[in-house]
Amino acid sequence: MPSRRPALLAIASAIAAAALLASPAVAVAAPPEYTPGADGAGDPYFPLAGNGGTDIVHYHLDLDYTPAPPDPAPIEGRLDGVATIDLVPTQDLSRFNLDLRGLTATEVTVAGKAATFTQTSNELVITPSKKVKAGKAAQVVVRYGGTTTRPTDIEGALYGWVTTRDGAMVVSEPDGSATWFPVNDHPTDKATFSFEITVPEGLVAVANGLPSRPATTADGRTTWYWDAPDPMAAYLATASVGDYVVNQYVAANGTPIFDAVDPARLGAPSESLALTSDMLVFFESLYGPYPFGSYGAIVDDDSVGYALETQTRSFFSRTAREGTVAHELAHQWMGDEVSPFRWADIWLNEGWATYSQWMWTEHRGGQTAQASFDDYLSIPADDEEWELVVADPGPLGLFLNPVYDRGAATLHALRVRIGDEAFFDLAKQWVERYGGGTASTADFIALAEEVSGAELGDFFDIWLYTPEKPTDW
Structure with missing residues (x-):
């Protein structure tokens, strides 16, 4: 009988080869x-x-x-x-x-x-x-x-480290x-x-x-x-930096306040800043607890008409009117705690701060937020006010009026549409959910629909993305 060994060896070799082909490759870390x-x-x-x-x-x-x-x-x-x-x-x-x-x-x-x-x-x-x-x-x-000078932004406005004679x-x-x-x-x-x-x-x-x-x-x-x-x-x-007069105290809600005011501006600005404590209490009732460990203001006499909500320390040049003080304080929630994901989303900063200013004025016994909204809607349809796409204003449009006022009007129209309970629940949830980070217009629309249970796509298309006066929403 012929030997079967070669055949058996061939079969074994084939089985081993098949097993190697079937087994997973050994991963080698790249x-x-x-x-x-x-x-x-x-x-x-x-x-x-x-x-x-x-x-x-x-x-x-x-x-x-x-x-x-x-x-x-x-x-x-x-x-x-x-x-x-x-x-x-x-x-x-x-x-x-x-x-x-x-x-x-x-x-x-x-x-x-x-x-x-x-x-x-x-x-x-x-x-x-x-x-x-x-x-x-x-x-x-x-x-x-x-060497430091007086740099300007894309629109030609002073910004960054702006050198002055005294600071x-x-x-x-x-x-x-x-x-x-x-x-x-x-x-x-x-x-x-x-x-x-x-x-x-x-x-x-x-x-x-x-x-x-x-x-x-x-x-x-x-x-x-x-x-x-x-x-x-x-x-x-x-x-x-400046030759500031410093005032420190604790606001009614327990927030430490540090104000630094140019000696030349110790009149009316200081009177407006004195309302900070009341404003903190008011905005906490709308948006939830103040998000930071301190607050205060800088009032400088070295430039004209500039205000910015630097975090915990709002900056005012030359003047700090009551409405502007309220506007910059509201930014601590809307813009500072929740910041824009992209600069196209800046209406969420400025619209909320402007609407906060409207509500503060009403709270103080002045014009109601509804009346401010009605005033804004009285602008004729052919005015250039309505030509800007608020949710995409472009780099040269970040600080144009519609970003502020149409942004505020958008929020008031939303409040009327979904009701006070849902609207202020939305405001607080916005800060809770996105606080400490950034959020976009798309995030805001999604949260508004989630909180209200309403389909709001057409509403926001009209108010934020259509460059014409809203007439039906």
Whole structure:
């Protein structure tokens, strides 16, 4: 009989081969792919604002500032800073960007090691000596400085670090923070802040939050220390400098208040600011507890007609009328606690703040919110007021009147449509759900429908997306 061994060996080999083919492949982990972070946050209005690949956790800003000399010298100051930035990479990074404009970085370290860097007109591009892994916290230290002037935004309005003869006016909406510190300058990356600000003796430096320790003076210069522990969009940070008169007290709702007022503006503005305590109580009844650990105001005499709701410390130039004080305070909930996901969503900031102003006026015995709405609707249909798409005003339309007043009218019309109970439930849920972060117009529409149980697509199309006067909704 012929031997069967070769046949058996062949069969065994075939079975082994089939088993190998059928068994799953052994996974071999691929090495991380380190790539550069994006040079913007993806906002079409401001493509270079913000950056990709990092989540900023905390900024500590150590600033040394000398204001402009007296007339007739140019209005130019000197700012030197060290920014210590705690961040967590959101991807494996070979390099990453921070926004910095008009000032020059001279030294950068990442995780304690010197990094190479380059600068363009808006970007500080940092290449660490060792690539940075996603999720692994790192500390970036940037030493920088330069001459400060009076920068302007895309519309030509003063913003950022605005040099003055006796200090600085620091108001940065929408993308002006890059004029005074290296930053991820978009609302979608909120962080906590702390400040050490050194200025000539006799000047006061006021930032967000509350003083973290008493000011110290040495060699003719005073350092002011501030801590802002609530997550904040960078455009809401301030470090204004002036010869302010300071008033501190505790509001009726328990909020510590720190007001800093230019001596030349101690009249009517201070009378309006005195209503802050009552306003806090009123807006808490509408929107829920005040979201931050402090509040206050800066009133400066160095510019004309400017107000901005820097977080916990609203800024007013020259005047602080009662309605404007109410408007900026309401922003602490609507705009600061809940910030815009994209700058196209700014009507949610300004519409809510303007409507809050209408409701405060009614609360004080003045014109009702309904009467304010009726006044607005009396504008003729052929007026250019109705030509703006409120939910997409464009980068040059962020601060046009319809964003404010049509935004407010949208909210009043919604209140009439869904009723007071659902409307104010919506307001509180908006702050509860999205507080500490950002939200979009689409988020607001979805929540309004959820809370009210109504289909509101046509309503919002008419009010927010149709560039004509609403007549039927």
